[in-house]
């Protein structure tokens with residue numbers, strides 16, 4: 279007679295919970311976008327000093343390649359340039375980091391000079407953006423994921439989840455499944471394993487539980503299919519699918535199916551306990 283302990287499964291579940299909590303705290307802090315702190319005095323000086331400072335910086339550093347009126351030359355035309363008008367932060371980033379044949383001005387120009395020249399470019403020769411370009415606008419742009427990148431990203435991975443989180447969460451789920459399987463085996467086969475065939479009998483309660491789980495499986499599969507169809511129509515229009523609800527219905531469907539299988543094994547299927555094989559019950 280062998281013991282079918284429920285201690286180890288609980289230990290596994292406890293560790294899964296601890297890892298889950300660690301994941302939430304540790305990696306949320308690491309991957310959360312940093313709050314943008316903007317000094318109002320800096321914004322004030324950027325908005326007031328660019329009309330005077332901007333042209334000077336432009337003349338000394340940019341004119342040679344982009345032309346006196348932004349008409350272009352060795353560098354592209356900046357007057358009426360759609361790319362920079364749509365994404366003003368781009369001017370700051372290109373000047374800051376450089377791009378292709380254009381040199382980086384980091385260290386050569388002070389931060390306020392970069393903002394001044396960027397605002398000059400964005401407000402001259404017919405260019406006119408509404409708000410002046412400030413560190414807040416630039417920081418906001420950096421927090422965003424490029425739509426081109428998003429398009430290629432699996433729609434099942436929420437934005438902001440990084441690899442370490444995926445690793446830890448996978449491990450957490452493995453531990454959790456291990457624990458749940460152990461608890462299930464303890465419940466279905468009893469605390470003591472008696473070798474041999476076990477005849478089972480479904481009482482009215484087992485029967486009722488079975489009917490309820492099968493009905494809810496049906497319900498969740500209908501909800502899941504309906505959600506998929508709605509999302510497919512929306513997706514063709516370019517709308518992001520409602521991944522949360524797809525996942526929720528699919529998860530509940532799998533859960534109720536798993537419960538149905540468990541109930542079947544406990545109440546409807548004659549079981550056999552082979553003690554020598556008991557360790558082979560575990561998933562690895």
Ligand code: HEC
Nearest residue numbers: 339340343352353354361362369372373377378379380395
């Ligand atoms: C040595 C020549 C050169 C100088 C000096 C230069 N640029 Fe450029 N710039 C370029 C080239 C070449 C590109 C195109 C880079 C690429 O995309 O390959 C460019 C691209 C840009 C872009 C992006 C345009 C777009 O359509 O994406 C901006 C904005 C810009 N420059 C602004 C400036 C400003 C402001 C200055 C002065 C601080 C400056 N550049 C100085 C050569 C120059």
